[in-house]
Amino acid sequence: MKRFLSIEELREKAQSSVPKMFFDYCESGSWDEESLNKNISDLKNIQFKPRVVRNLSNRKIKINLLGEEFGMPIGLSPCGLTGMQHADGEIHAAKAAEKFQIPFTLSTMSIVSIEELAKNVSREFWFQLYVMKDRKLTNDLMARAKAVGCKTLVLTVDLQVLGIRYKDVKNGLSTPPKLTIKTLLDLALKPKWAFQIAKTKNKTFGNLKPYITNVSNLNSLSSWINEQFDESLSWDDIKKFRDLWPGKLIIKGIMAPEDAEQATSMGADALIISNHGGRQLDGCASSVSALMEIRNNLSNRQISLLFDGGIRNGKDVLRVRALGATMGMIGRPYLYGLGAGGESGVIRALEILQEQLDRTMALCGHRDINSVDRSILKSN
Numbered sequence: 001m002k003r004f005l006s007i008e009e010l011r012e013k014a015q016s017s018v019p020k021m022f023f024d025y026c027e028s029g030s031w032d033e034e035s036l037n038k039n040i041s042d043l044k045n046i047q048f049k050p051r052v053v054r055n056l057s058n059r060k061i062k063i064n065l066l067g068e069e070f071g072m073p074i075g076l077s078p079c080g081l082t083g084m085q086h087a088d089g090e091i092h093a094a095k096a097a098e099k100f101q102i103p104f105t106l107s108t109m110s111i112v113s114i115e116e117l118a119k120n121v122s123r124e125f126w127f128q129l130y131v132m133k134d135r136k137l138t139n140d141l142m143a144r145a146k147a148v149g150c151k152t153l154v155l156t157v158d159l160q161v162l163g164i165r166y167k168d169v170k171n172g173l174s175t176p177p178k179l180t181i182k183t184l185l186d187l188a189l190k191p192k193w194a195f196q197i198a199k200t201k202n203k204t205f206g207n208l209k210p211y212i213t214n215v216s217n218l219n220s221l222s223s224w225i226n227e228q229f230d231e232s233l234s235w236d237d238i239k240k241f242r243d244l245w246p247g248k249l250i251i252k253g254i255m256a257p258e259d260a261e262q263a264t265s266m267g268a269d270a271l272i273i274s275n276h277g278g279r280q281l282d283g284c285a286s287s288v289s290a291l292m293e294i295r296n297n298l299s300n301r302q303i304s305l306l307f308d309g310g311i312r313n314g315k316d317v318l319r320v321r322a323l324g325a326t327m328g329m330i331g332r333p334y335l336y337g338l339g340a341g342g343e344s345g346v347i348r349a350l351e352i353l354q355e356q357l358d359r360t361m362a363l364c365g366h367r368d369i370n371s372v373d374r375s376i377l378k379s380n
């Protein structure tokens, strides 16, 4: 995989390896993709200030978050259908994360189930929970995560109503893929992908399978899933989840300072500043502009802010660290690696980001990531 030098090169390889329906699912943002594009361009617009003649030997990018040490300030965000970018994708991505001592977050909408992932990895992973109308189901998912040893719950709060992605509608996205002439042709062009998917038993929503009843075909499966999200979610509910979950609670999908205050007062241990990778409210600000606003205004200065949305280079991880995020999380960059080459592809994506982060930090005049602050950025 060493021939791939950037996340963009892994993206191109993934595009030629993964069926269009699933590559598009990974790639798209909602509606006109304004927020998806802004996530990337706003990060790129933040400029560094080069510093020279500094001792740059023995550099360190390890960090502490919520009482734990991580190999670098990068984490893998939860992504639904990861096991459709590559067979058993969640296992491959979690194993890669393990090598770098960084967190992997398993989505509620994963293909590989909580239990199956736990059997295949030795490091604890984080579990991401969507709040479903059926609270028994939601509580059951939480109990299953706890039973396999998850100590960190990532509660996603920005998906009460689904953002619409045109490409998914056009492609008739379904899991496993519905066999139309169009999908059969696409699968024929991606034989390696199809062969690996044929071999694994993990082909549909691993976590939700036990609860799916009276669903006879793929169309009714996606309607069933879409109907599960709870449109009436309230902060009282969030408080109940806080009380029920004994471990660390991270609330994901915060973009407004008011919501950041509220989430903090509910007893969250950390927040993820995120617009869901531009897949929910199109036309909202970029994640990085929300990070700046929230970090400047949040009354609790101690709470850890994590970040995701638009990171495509280690430079971006340094930018968000400088702006007060403890960890820069990634979604698409690791999915591209996965599509390009399974576990080795995710390892390559992480090597690329790690190297870029370390080198950028050094060129900004620092040798310890923990000493980096806003002073590394050019003031306007």
Ligand SMILES: Cc1cc2nc3c(=O)[nH]c(=O)nc-3n(C[C@H](O)[C@H](O)[C@H](O)COP(=O)(O)O)c2cc1C
Residues within 6 Å of the ligand: 025, 026, 027, 039, 077, 078, 079, 080, 081, 107, 108, 109, 128, 156, 252, 274, 275, 276, 277, 278, 279, 308, 309, 310, 311, 329, 330, 331, 332, 333, 335
């Ligand atoms: C294909 C895909 C599936 C996603 N599924 C979920 C999910 O199941 N749960 C969730 O909280 N966020 C989900 N997200 C959002 C990511 O966790 C993350 O917020 C986003 O990808 C970050 O932006 P980036 O892709 O630019 O790094 C998904 C994102 C993508 C690209």
